[in-house]
Amino acid sequence: AQKVTQAQTEISVVEKEDVTLDCVYETRDTTYYLFWYKQPPSGELVFLIRRNSFDEQNEISGRYSWNFQKSTSSFNFTITASQVVDSAVYFCALSELNNTNAGKSTFGDGTTLTVKP
């Protein structure tokens, strides 16, 4: 069975600090996808990134970067020079590629990030 663990329930930082959100996953499949979503106070989850299990390259997008390490089953998310607008709940998710999946994802419990001015 697949499982996603986000050990950090809440994180609070001061603006301009760097912050890393941890995500550890469990799966028996060799082919799977990992995702990060952001849920701002307005409530709608927004997709941030998708990574497949064969692509371990790190990704950088502006102030956001993602570190995927299969050896430790982790897919961590770093925000550099955090801003107040980064305050949100962030979810990590895992989806296995198989015929019965229908695109289902298993979500972690989320990490609430608060960035203070």
Place this chain on the structure above:
Amino acid sequence: DVKVTQSSRYLVKRTGEKVFLECVQDMDHENMFWYRQDPGLGLRLIYFSYDVKMKEKGDIPEGYSVSREKKERFSLILESASTSQTSMYLCASTSGETVYEQYFGPGTRLTVT
């Protein structure tokens, strides 16, 4: 711009009422999902559908049913609402071609009194 819409942002119902939550997507997606979100529990999958008239139970289907008569519409039904079903309900959709990200609606905050 892709869109998933939900019929209500806020809803207040009484215990025992039958409640319908509607979700519509305009992306021609095959797969649609209903989740509930509660503090500290993340997103829990109630039901999902991978085609018209097809449905599968998720992790917490008890007390819920669903209907998918058209590809773009996925309805969640609470046959007899209870206070334990007070929650935020999120609808999502994704393409059936491979594993893609899910697109979410704005959510419906349901309160059952």
